Amino acid sequence: MAKQLYxxxxxxxxxxxxxxxxxxxxxxxxxxxxxxDFNPLHYDDPFATASGVPRPVVHGALKRQWLIQLMTDxxxxxxxxxxxxxxxxxxxxxxxxxxxxxxxxxETWQCLGKVTKKYVEGDDHCxxxxxxxxxxxxxxxxxxxxxxVLPSRG
Amino acid sequence: xxxxxxVTKLIGKAGEVHVxxxxxxxxxxxxxxxxxxxxxxxxxxxxRSSKYGSIIAPPGFISSPWFSRPKSGTPSPSAxxxxxxxxxxxxxxxxxxxxAGIEYEFFCPVRAGDTxxxxxxxxxxxxxxxxxxxxxxxxxxxNYTNQNGDxxxxxxxxxxxx
Numbered sequence: 001m002a003k004q005l006y007x008x009x010x011x012x013x014x015x016x017x018x019x020x021x022x023x024x025x026x027x028x029x030x031x032x033x034x035x036x037d038f039n040p041l042h043y044d045d046p047f048a049t050a051s052g053v054p055r056p057v058v059h060g061a062l063k064r065q066w067l068i069q070l071m072t073d074x075x076x077x078x079x080x081x082x083x084x085x086x087x088x089x090x091x092x093x094x095x096x097x098x099x100x101x102x103x104x105x106x107e108t109w110q111c112l113g114k115v116t117k118k119y120v121e122g123d124d125h126c127x128x129x130x131x132x133x134x135x136x137x138x139x140x141x142x143x144x145x146x147x148x149v150l151p152s153r154g
Numbered sequence: 155x156x157x158x159x160x161v162t163k164l165i166g167k168a169g170e171v172h173v174x175x176x177x178x179x180x181x182x183x184x185x186x187x188x189x190x191x192x193x194x195x196x197x198x199x200x201x202r203s204s205k206y207g208s209i210i211a212p213p214g215f216i217s218s219p220w221f222s223r224p225k226s227g228t229p230s231p232s233a234x235x236x237x238x239x240x241x242x243x244x245x246x247x248x249x250x251x252x253x254a255g256i257e258y259e260f261f262c263p264v265r266a267g268d269t270x271x272x273x274x275x276x277x278x279x280x281x282x283x284x285x286x287x288x289x290x291x292x293x294x295x296x297n298y299t300n301q302n303g304d305x306x307x308x309x310x311x312x313x314x315x316x
Contacts, residue, residue: 061256
């Protein structure tokens with residue numbers, strides 16, 4: 001893991017280390033199996049069309065986990081995620097597979113965020129953040145917020 | 155717009171209690187599916203020497219739909235199915251329910267070996283007129299506790315039915 005982040009290392013407007021992600025049809029299959037979400041909206045073309053979307057969409061909960069990983073990667077082993085929220089505002093569409101392992105060229109998503117508030121609450125050194133997933137066009141499909149507790153150098 | 159009684163009667167009703175074991179292999183598969191290589195989720199030696207002392211589950215793991223699936227062969231309809239049927243009768247006929255967002259509060263880590271119990275309650279159903287017709291926002295709260303009786307996390311999820 002990267003070196004530990006301390007509360008003293010961040011300021012309001014500090015950027016969270018970006019986390020790029022690529023959603024593929026293969027990843028959606030893995031996610032469905034691992035999470036147990038078998039909604040056909042995520043793998044069945046005619047069902048997706050009948051539901052009003054052009055083709056199967058990325059699971060909201062997978063995007064949630066991307067943003068959770070954005071936070072846990074950033075805060076390191078000594079940090080703790082206390083509060084987390086996100087909204088699935090826009091649909092995202094996975095890349096199709098070119099080979100057994102490689103997707104076609106296409107969209108890369110960016111998980112991003114910045115610090116909005118830094119404070120001490122009881123013994124906890126807290127940081128509030130605005131977070132988001134942007135698609136390749138720079139549109140925010142998944143905005144969110146997080147509160148983390150970081151270790152302090154005291 | 156008025157929701158029929160067979161929908162509104164489900165608001166505030168606590169669902170059944172689900173209990174599951176937190177196991178290492180499902181944690182690893184979950185982290186793999188996210189493409190999250192964090193060793194706390196997969197490397198026993200690494201996790202043992204961390205402040206957690208053992209493999210932990212990523213925040214969010216506990217809301218995997220696996221854990222609310224009925225375990226027996228012929229279950230009675232779940233609270234979710236009951237709601238879906240009632241909404242369908244009320245004119246919400248789109249085949250897919252769509253996840254709209256979630257809010258979590260995390261109180262303590264979830265470790266491999268923990269036993270988690272949770273129950274969900276429908277808190278609110280809000281009807282709105284959208285661009286593509288009417289929508290029902292179904293807001294559900296879930297509380298998760300571990301084998302020590304500690305509250306591990308709460309989740310407030312929103313699902314849209316059209």
